[in-house]
Amino acid sequence: NAGVMQNPRHLVRRRGQEARLRCSPMKGHSHVYWYRQLPEEGLKFMVYLQKENIIDESGMPKERFSAEFPKEGPSILRIQQVVRGDSAAYFCASSQDNDGNTIYFGEGSWLTVV
Amino acid sequence: SQQGEEDPQALSIQEGENATMNCSYKTSINNLQWYRQNSGRGLVHLILIRSNEREKHSGRLRVTLDTSKKSSSLLITASRAADTASYFCATAQAGTALIFGKGTTLSVSS
Numbered sequence: 162n163a164g165v166m167q168n169p170r171h172l173v174r175r176r177g178q179e180a181r182l183r184c185s186p187m188k189g190h191s192h193v194y195w196y197r198q199l200p201e202e203g204l205k206f207m208v209y210l211q212k213e214n215i216i217d218e219s220g221m222p223k224e225r226f227s228a229e230f231p232k233e234g235p236s237i238l239r240i241q242q243v244v245r246g247d248s249a250a251y252f253c254a255s256s257q258d259n260d261g262n263t264i265y266f267g268e269g270s271w272l273t274v275v
Numbered sequence: 276s277q278q279g280e281e282d283p284q285a286l287s288i289q290e291g292e293n294a295t296m297n298c299s300y301k302t303s304i305n306n307l308q309w310y311r312q313n314s315g316r317g318l319v320h321l322i323l324i325r326s327n328e329r330e331k332h333s334g335r336l337r338v339t340l341d342t343s344k345k346s347s348s349l350l351i352t353a354s355r356a357a358d359t360a361s362y363f364c365a366t367a368q369a370g371t372a373l374i375f376g377k378g379t380t381l382s383v384s385s
Contacts, residue, residue, distance in 0.1 A: 165317075194372045203363055203377040204318070217372060252317060259370050263308065268317040 163188065165255050165267035166235075173273045180240040180247070182270045186255030192216075193236045194264060195228055198250045210236060211259075243274045281364055281379040288383055294351040296379040298364030299344075305367045307340055309349050312361045312378070321349075321362075354383045 166185040174180050186193050191212050196204040206220040210230035221228065225243075230236040240247055250271050256264040282297045298307070306325045310318040324331045324340045324347065331338045337350040351358055361380050365373040 196375070204365075204375040206372050206374055209372040254318075254373075263320050263323055264373060265320065266310075266318040 165253055165265050167251075167253050167267035167270050169270060170268065171271045171273070173275060174243050175275055176244055177242050180243050180272055182238040182240075182251050182253075182272070183235040184238070184253030184255075184267060185235040186253075187265055190255035190257050190265075192256045192259055192264075193230050194254045194256075195236075195238050196252045196254065198252060198269075200249075204252060207238075209259075216259075240272070243272070245274050248272055248274045281362070281376045283379060284377070285380045286382070288354055288381070290355055290383055290385045292354055292383075294354050294358070294381055294383070296349045296362050296364075296381070298347045298349070298376055300347075300364075300366045300376075301345065302366075302368065304342075305369045307338075307347050308365045308367070308373065309336075309338060309347075310363045310365060310375075312363065314360075318363065351381075354381075356383050356385045359383045 165187055168183050193210045195207040197207055198204050208221050208228045209217040213232050225241045227239045250269045252266055252269045254264040254266045280299050288294055304326055306323055308323045309321040311321055312318045322333050322338050324338050335352045340347045359382050361378040363375050363378045365375045367373050
């Protein structure tokens with residue numbers, strides 16, 4: 162049973178370009194979460210999605226960031242017009258439900274903005 | 276905002292010693308979970324303790340939860356060099372995403 166798969170693992174973008182990060186949840190999981198981790202810091206919650214619906218986006222910056230989890234295919238975190246401050250590790254996690262059970266993390270996507 | 280806060284921020288011990296990390300949180304929770312992160316890697320789930328539980332064991336790990344003090348502790352017994360990592364506590368309320376603390380960086384030297 163494959164775990165949470167994220168790609169790309171590493172991504173370099175110039176300021177002003179777009180970054181697209183993909184996440185395929187574990188098989189049977191319909192809840193997806195995105196977190197951002199800056200160097201030497203903990204994980205900051207960004208957005209929680211369930212198939213085709215955004216449940217909680219309270220951690221998402223209001224501009225340039227968007228997330229989706231379509232009926233078919235992976236969840237996508239999209240960052241438009243990237244700036245140097247967007248450089249971070251972005252982690253996706255998934256769970257079977259939201260009843261407080263374990264969520265499983267992917268290996269992360271490291272975005273570097275130059 | 277952060278919900279859990281780990282203490283200490285950094286901990287250095289020798290192999291064979293025990294390591295204790297603490298976590299405090301602010302609001303009521305459904306459960307509390309501990310994760311480990313090796314440098315440059317994703318998070319690995321260690322243990323989940325529910326709000327109605329007080330203690331849980333898994334191998335060399337022992338987790339306690341005191342809901343009256345809104346705190347938890349993670350004890351790693353007989354530590355090994357391979358335990359070197361960052362450890363995070365995360366809290367969950369019903370129907371919400373996990374909220375993480377800033378973590379404790381553990382260094383175990385041989």
